[in-house]
Amino acid sequence: MAEEQGQEQEQETVDASFEFLQWQPSYEKHKPYEVFLPLASFSNSNNEIPRSNLAFEPRSVRVRNARGRRDVFGLDTHGFEFARHASAVGDQLKDRSAVTAHYVPEMEAFLQRHLGGGTDVRTFCFDLRLRQSIDAAEFSKRTVNLEDGFDALLPATHPHIDQSMQGAISRVQRHMGDEADRLLKGRVRIVNIWRPLALVRSWPLALCDARTVDANDLVTCDIVRRRYVGETYFGKYNAAQEWHYLSDMDVDDLVLVKVYDSDPDVPAKCCLHASFELHAGAESQPPVRESIELRILVFTES
Numbered sequence: 001m002a003e004e005q006g007q008e009q010e011q012e013t014v015d016a017s018f019e020f021l022q023w024q025p026s027y028e029k030h031k032p033y034e035v036f037l038p039l040a041s042f043s044n045s046n047n048e049i050p051r052s053n054l055a056f057e058p059r060s061v062r063v064r065n066a067r068g069r070r071d072v073f074g075l076d077t078h079g080f081e082f083a084r085h086a087s088a089v090g091d092q093l094k095d096r097s098a099v100t101a102h103y104v105p106e107m108e109a110f111l112q113r114h115l116g117g118g119t120d121v122r123t124f125c126f127d128l129r130l131r132q133s134i135d136a137a138e139f140s141k142r143t144v145n146l147e148d149g150f151d152a153l154l155p156a157t158h159p160h161i162d163q164s165m166q167g168a169i170s171r172v173q174r175h176m177g178d179e180a181d182r183l184l185k186g187r188v189r190i191v192n193i194w195r196p197l198a199l200v201r202s203w204p205l206a207l208c209d210a211r212t213v214d215a216n217d218l219v220t221c222d223i224v225r226r227r228y229v230g231e232t233y234f235g236k237y238n239a240a241q242e243w244h245y246l247s248d249m250d251v252d253d254l255v256l257v258k259v260y261d262s263d264p265d266v267p268a269k270c271c272l273h274a275s276f277e278l279h280a281g282a283e284s285q286p287p288v289r290e291s292i293e294l295r296i297l298v299f300t301e302s
Helices: 002-010 096-116 136-140 165-183
Strands: 013-021 033-035 056-065 080-084 122-132 187-196 205-208 218-224 229-235 243-245 253-261 273-275 290-300
Touching: 013 229, 096 122, 096 187, 096 290, 122 165, 165 187, 165 229, 165 253, 165 290, 205 253
Parallel strands: 033 218, 056 243
Antiparallel strands: 013 056, 080 253, 122 290, 187 253, 187 290, 205 243, 205 273, 218 229
């Protein structure tokens, strides 16, 4: 028994490597950016514009396992929380028609119930993304359609927040049309719902306690796409940050990740998150980690 307890103690935290944004003096003059489209129209023979001016540095951090204490985390206090939910879609979560017709409305309804608390909550899913932890060299040979969320990407290893404050407002204006101005007068949130498609043995999702993130840890970055220029945050390393993950997540496990909250009285406005390689260097190859993430606007009108 003592040996088992010792093993559990050793497994409470793990070492993880993340690619944090490395501040560059050039950012004082040129805002960080990344372009996701062909650059021929931005280049000439004398001065080719690079696809990105982002620079990252690997940093090792301790990530604490939330298994056995998952209920202590909350969206408004930590910026994330865990939930259990069995989807009626079953094993069809990579099927475009099943996800669009059934899973998205199912999870919007779940979020309305979960966040409502007796208050009318309106939701709008504006994006989704599949991810697979396939070999990076194999992935590099693919031509990925970044406009298609069903064209799976690798797990993201850069601590980030999908939308900055301005990026979130721009999302509302882009997706809600003539209603945007009225909706922006109430409480606006963006919440991501992350679900694994099988038992997670590798590349789990790590989440940073929002209370341990300093405002100076977050750097805005322009994300340039063919039809839209958004703004996101990348995270800089700070030893004070506290990171958590939930081990052995299965298909009924959810992570709710807060991306934005307009309520000035709520402690947690957003949550840095990223995936990391669990058991790096192990002799046996772990199973591929697959996940689906919905990105949802949440409106509470006052």
